[in-house]
Amino acid sequence: MGGIVRDIFTMGARPIASLNSLRFGELDDERVRELFAGVVAGIAGYGNCLGIPTVGGEVYFHPCYRGNPLVNAMCVGLVKQDEIALAVASDIDSPIMIVGAKTGRDGIHGATFASEELSEASADKRPSVQVGDPFMEKLLIEACLELIAEDLVAGMQDLGAAGLTSSMAECAAKKGRGVEVDVLKVPRRELGMTPYEVMLSESQERMLIVPRSGCERRIEEIFDKWGLDATVIGRVTGDGMFRVYEGENLVGEVPVAALTDDCPVYRRQGEEPPYYKELKSMDLTNLPQLDPLESLKRLLGSPVIASKKWVYTQYDHQVMINTVTVPGREMQPF
Template sequence: MNEPQITEELIAAHGLKPDEYQRILEIIGREPSFTELGIFSAMWNEHCSYKSSKKWLRTLPTTGPQVICGPGENAGVVDIGDGQAVVFKMESHNHPSYIEPHQGAATGVGGILRDVFTMGARPIAAMDALSFGRPEHPKTAHLVKGVVEGIGAYGNAFGVPNVGGEVRFHRSYDGNCLVNAFAAGLADSDKIFYSAASGVGMPVVYLGAKTGRDGVGGATMASAEFDDTIEEKRPTVQVGDPFTEKCLLEACLELMQTDSVISIQDMGAAGLTCSAVEMGDKGGLGIKLVLDAVPQRETAMTAYEMMLSESQERMLMVLKPEKEAEARAIFEKWDLDFAIVGETIAEDRFLIVHGNEVKADLPLSKLSSSAPEYDRPWVETPAAPEMPALPAIAPIAALKALIGSPSYAHKGWVWEQYD
């Protein structure tokens, strides 16, 4: 299949600015292939690289006597004593939820649950914080219904209780709702699993559900600003399957009892690309992937589509070779895919082969460490003027106004939909 020619329009469509594309040319010394352009786009967008927020994230406190694992892994880990740790993750799924409310919110929940059990913890609780526009805005009712149903459908089917949250309404969110999901799990503090690959020639194993075309380019979409074409982005929203994820949870936790896992990584944003690059980069290794071995649920998928698909309920693992048969048996028992799709290599390369053709050959460490970082201009919010004297109001009237407002009214209609 002939790949598209790299044009200024194609570069812009991948969320890359001209100077960022120039940086890519300097790194690889040539024009990238279409697949390589997609890989750089996925790794260098806001969603994966935090290029605009790294400056500020570094100022936050992330260490302490109870912190077992801070930023940089799938989830944070804090020691709670008695040999146990709580593993937790919070994530926003705003753009996907605006475009496709049910699946956008559902896969937000699914993604953080996966982040938690990737670390070796069993999820025990979920929470959500939701912000919508004014109730009278034409999109609000549609968004509220879809988001609440999506969170309930995924969490209820997966089997984790939703223990709290908040819902608010304000004109600031008229064109862009916020959907923040939280998950927490429990693990033994000495049995935490990490994503850094180690060892050369170790098998890279694909686990879970098959790869489809849903979510292709999802991380880039989630990093873009909304415009009039937003409805066209619907195919970039992932589709979740909580029953498959429940099986994946049990299979992973069973596998983790067998001393088979060298490293393991959730396939979330940017799918196979981000998971493989992060595993290799953290371990100072390269990765070779042979895409013909990737389990696919659609025909004639290209290397570009497979590398950027965000199909849900998938993991990538580096496995101890002698444990292959034991590990495969566990996943086959749970009716999940188990496929060796590559290996770790000593060179700093991200080598992608499909149909006996090299589709991408990039310096792996540059995909992560050389992502642009920005110090965006900002202005300080002026101090609020002194509050004017409040009008006299009867206490009962004030109470009625409070409990009658959408943000403070009874929210049973939301949480009664959650287990």
């Protein structure tokens, strides 16, 4: 939830609504029911505290999602086209700042964890799960939108999967630039973190900012007002290299392009499953005769079709008082 909201306000847009599309295995499985309840509670807990209404969504159940549920989240925002902020590090020697929350060990390898099949052993990988703080996210929204309103930012990017590594590489790659970062300057909330951990942490409520020339002090003032960190941790270079320092020591060096444009592309082989072939060849003229009323009851009793009231009543869909059609109700004429 935090990540998809940051994707919106990093462009200078104010988030106004969120939605979700969820896929789970069949509900007769106890583990599936546990995951279903946990996902819904997580979406509700973060979104409700952040003050952005969840205005719509869907839930679907199928055996293929038993081991690995699919959670799609979406955020919608409003911005004027000529005020959109870009995630670009263009000018050589521009400072690079990290703003928002302090960095911890949570979320390391989080993107990998999100694609794994879940089991009882997954509980041992809890450090891979990011720890979200929606109240800090709300402060980050207001601070970042204030920066953009004052035109203090040349580039801004959310710290998502792979944390500083991916966000800095992506910003630099768009203009063929390089970057340097000193991990000792990154504000932390845990002791003894290695450069590897700092660069891969996916701690939430953080943003990467490339300020306009001479605007660093004003940016620090704004974030201090909102009770958040804003620290210069590196600079943009012109040689296309990504260098990681720990103080004076160079601890990592790789071409930026190796992390972006030159990454390998996996092309998976697709195969039509037997059940799909069978269904496509079904003769619809010889369907069995069934009692219409009994068939209707069976359909309405399916979790895929049945009422989702248990889900949407956990979401605040009227915060900000802009929602015209609330979940579970038809639109009423004005």
